[in-house]
């Protein structure tokens with residue numbers, strides 16, 4: 001896996017990983033390699049959710065945008081993840097009250113909820129074909145998890161959360177899941193699941209329709225900072241007014257050490273069973289929800305559009321994939337659903353999530369180059385948060401007609 005993220009900045013571009021998602025794409029997205037010297041208001045590096053949605057937000061505001069992707073659009077975590085679209089940013093942020101105050105905590109909580117709406121609206125507005133289904137349940141394995149969920153529940157109620165939420169006791173669990181592993185949970189109809197590669201590819205189609213010039217198999221190899229940053233690639237270059245770095249865990253250390261050093265790549269892995277026949281699918285997941293437990297190296301899972309169980313988990317920091325992902329994940333899957341013993345696993349894959357020191361997403365500008373922005377480090381909770389990061393960056397830029405007046409001297 002280490003090879004893969006270093007690969008992002010080599011000339012040897014990679015095809016999509018062999019995932020269930022890559023085998024079931026509904027969008028044929030192909031863009032050329034950059035082979036000339038071009039100019040744009042904005043250059044975005046990275047063709048995952050962060051980069052593509054930043055491009056959409058900025059093109060919608062009238063900027064000319066070029067996007068460079070080292071491999072294929074959605075090649076990174078965005079095209080490989082568990083597909084769980086969950087409110088919030090994944091961590092208890094109350095612990096940061098001292099630093100950002102209660103209003104700061106409340107604002108981040110609101111953003112974590114709005115981030116889900118951004119995805120839902122984008123899917124609805126552009127009819128993106130990505131199997132979006134609402135319905136999610138947090139799962140408790142021990143009493144401390146129940147207390148955590150009760151706090152979440154109360155804080156969501158107090159904030160006026162507009163979707164159905166419900167605490168579930170052990171006795172309630174069979175109504176949502178065919179497993180006796182959990183002692184309770186919290187149902188949330190404002191979160192759900194989707195096919196992430198189809199989402200990011202569908203969004204790339206939207207970006208292209210808005211006039212974003214997308215280049216694949218085109219790694220940003222170096223940046224020259226200044227009033228007009230220049231991004232060099234193997235065969236071309238982009239001169240821009242603003243640069244957005246959205247390579248997350250795959251950005252490596254060479255392109256811009258200030259951000260590369262702030263994000264720790266960690267591996268997470270998913271297996272996809274064969275389509276489950278008869279009533280097996282509805283007996284393990286009767287309401288087609290997504291699930292995740294509250295452990296650190298958590299299990300997360302849901303059914304695909306064609307009734308496979310997509311089961312994710314593990315967490316590696318070594319930079320190396322397990323030699324046999326299915327062998328590593330199958331026992332976890334069968335611990336949750338003993339009914340699936342003997343079911344074939346058709347696909348296995350992994351990807352890199354980017355973890356920040358305090359586990360909060362990092363969105364900002366380079367200290368020595370205020371016209372260079374970055375967004376990264378969503379940990380395992382980026383499907384919604386990337387879409388919010390894109391909006392935050394777009395809102396931080398001056399309006400299009402004033403863009404050149406606001407550049408640093």
Ligand SMILES: Cc1cc2nc3c(=O)[nH]c(=O)nc-3n(C[C@H](O)[C@H](O)[C@H](O)COP(=O)(O)OP(=O)(O)OC[C@H]3O[C@@H](n4cnc5c(N)ncnc54)[C@H](O)[C@@H]3O)c2cc1C
Pocket residue numbers: 008009045046047048049050051068069070071072073074075076077078079080081082083084085086218219220221246247248249250251252255267268269270300312350351352353354375376378379380381382383384386
């Ligand atoms: C296995 C797995 C399961 C996950 N499950 C979930 C989940 O269920 N729910 C959830 O919310 N989140 C989940 N996540 C996290 C989520 O997928 C990520 O937070 C999110 O996709 C990050 O998107 P991104 O665009 O920032 O980065 P990425 O999608 O990784 O995109 C970065 C892109 O930048 C490109 N790049 C890097 N360097 C360069 C360069 N120099 N030049 C050009 N291009 C470059 C890469 O090739 C890559 O395509 C999971 C992640 C993984 C790996």
